[in-house]
Amino acid sequence: MIEFTLWDILRNLIFATRWTVLLSAVAFAGGAAVGLTILSARISERPRLRRFGSGYIALFQGTPLLMQLFLMFFGLPMLGFRIEPWTAAALGLTFYASAYLAEIWRGGVEALPRGQWDAGASLGLHRIQELRLVILPQAFAITRPAAVGFLVQLIKSTALTSIIGFEELLRTANAINNATFEPFTVYGLVAVIFFVLCYPLTQYARMLERRAPAQ
Amino acid sequence: MVDAGSNAPRCALEEKVATMGYGLSFGWLKDAAGAIAHGAAMTVFLIACTTVLGILISILFAAARRSRYTMLRKAVAVYVEVVRNTPFLVQLFFIYFGLPSLGIRLDPIVAAIVAMTLNMAAYTTEIVGAGLDAVPKGQSEAAFALGLKSRQVFVKIILPQALKVIFPALTSQVIIMMLESAVVSQIAVRELAHEADLLQARTFRSFETYFVVTLIYLGLSMAVRRLFVAGGRRVLGAGVS
Numbered sequence: 001m002i003e004f005t006l007w008d009i010l011r012n013l014i015f016a017t018r019w020t021v022l023l024s025a026v027a028f029a030g031g032a033a034v035g036l037t038i039l040s041a042r043i044s045e046r047p048r049l050r051r052f053g054s055g056y057i058a059l060f061q062g063t064p065l066l067m068q069l070f071l072m073f074f075g076l077p078m079l080g081f082r083i084e085p086w087t088a089a090a091l092g093l094t095f096y097a098s099a100y101l102a103e104i105w106r107g108g109v110e111a112l113p114r115g116q117w118d119a120g121a122s123l124g125l126h127r128i129q130e131l132r133l134v135i136l137p138q139a140f141a142i143t144r145p146a147a148v149g150f151l152v153q154l155i156k157s158t159a160l161t162s163i164i165g166f167e168e169l170l171r172t173a174n175a176i177n178n179a180t181f182e183p184f185t186v187y188g189l190v191a192v193i194f195f196v197l198c199y200p201l202t203q204y205a206r207m208l209e210r211r212a213p214a215q
Numbered sequence: 216m217v218d219a220g221s222n223a224p225r226c227a228l229e230e231k232v233a234t235m236g237y238g239l240s241f242g243w244l245k246d247a248a249g250a251i252a253h254g255a256a257m258t259v260f261l262i263a264c265t266t267v268l269g270i271l272i273s274i275l276f277a278a279a280r281r282s283r284y285t286m287l288r289k290a291v292a293v294y295v296e297v298v299r300n301t302p303f304l305v306q307l308f309f310i311y312f313g314l315p316s317l318g319i320r321l322d323p324i325v326a327a328i329v330a331m332t333l334n335m336a337a338y339t340t341e342i343v344g345a346g347l348d349a350v351p352k353g354q355s356e357a358a359f360a361l362g363l364k365s366r367q368v369f370v371k372i373i374l375p376q377a378l379k380v381i382f383p384a385l386t387s388q389v390i391i392m393m394l395e396s397a398v399v400s401q402i403a404v405r406e407l408a409h410e411a412d413l414l415q416a417r418t419f420r421s422f423e424t425y426f427v428v429t430l431i432y433l434g435l436s437m438a439v440r441r442l443f444v445a446g447g448r449r450v451l452g453a454g455v456s
Contacts (some may be wrong), residue, residue: 008381017394034364035296054423059433062390062394062432062433062436062437063394063429063432063436064395064396064397064398064408064429064431064432065394065395065397065410066397066398066400066408067408067425067428067429068399068429069434070411070421070425070427071422071425071426072422073447074415074422074425075422075426077423113369119415123253126378134313152300156300156301156303158302159303159304159305160301160302160304160398162304163304163398163401168341170302170304170305170308176314182316183308183309183312183313183315183316184309184314184316184317186313187305187308187309187312188313191297191301191305191309194296194300194301194302195300195301198300198301199300200297202296202300
């Protein structure tokens, strides 16, 4: 029987936190890339693409993330991919993040005055140039507080990947709890670690929000 | 089974079907309908309890946050920050597995309702607070001038107007909470996601099971939105403004 000191528990939890951080970063970057594609469909001039974009967003925002992860975990092997918890977790969270980011940015695009599009067009820009040079930079800037706020939500959501077997913070905590029978301490510490990760970002989002009207 | 090797992998799904004999099958659905309906009913029950309790608590907390007592204001602020910056699943495990070491042992369903209520209230406290701040000051001044007591002013004048403003945000929060409630399957509450776990273990139709249950969640979230829009119009629509 191995004895665990408080420091042993904390050390192992902190060590596992890197997977939580890595997964959050991968999902946010992947989600931004896919989200940009969904956004361009959502604000496209073709009705069919627009419908696809809004359907995609409604689907991911209207179903539980846990179910999305399970579908990824059990569905991808049927398509012939060898699937591991890491891949299922990263892909599942990427698609989830893409829907939310696309919706956040769409809000930014629609908040811009019509004149921005007209000005771009009068300079002879293509639609893609218009988006890249005029519309999207402004849309990203005004939605930054919301995007940072979503990053906090995403970090918290990584805890769900413990259920499909990805070895992040919470899954490690479950294993430690099974060995030590100290759930109060273990889950308390997990909460503290998540708080330390998320709270600065929450404050940062708030700061951005306060500063926004001055711009 | 049959000539698999020579096929170019043009369509991975079809190839798999040809080689493994695996196709989608929904034959199990007929026998499973009862279990799924039971799980959906439990999910609706959980979110109904959470909505009522959560909104009541958040009205109290939003008022406390605007009270004269510094300690009370700080306590509510700490609660809101802690809950909003930690995952719901961790909160649930802390309440269900952690609290018994303090002698607080909760039944899974009670633990789920407590965790969901505390989680949702942290978000709705902010929403309700924003609504209270949005009511013009003249409203309470006018009410006081008519001789109403301060509790009457809050319940009869301020609150209805605040709720009307924040109703769409509250609706979204309830739906988010309902979707997040899928994780209470992890403490063996027999709601929709847990019934799906049990079903797929029995039928080995994991993908189909979660697919069907995901669609049911989608249907539930659309139904809840409709219900709230209709109910809100009826209750808050006329008479207050």
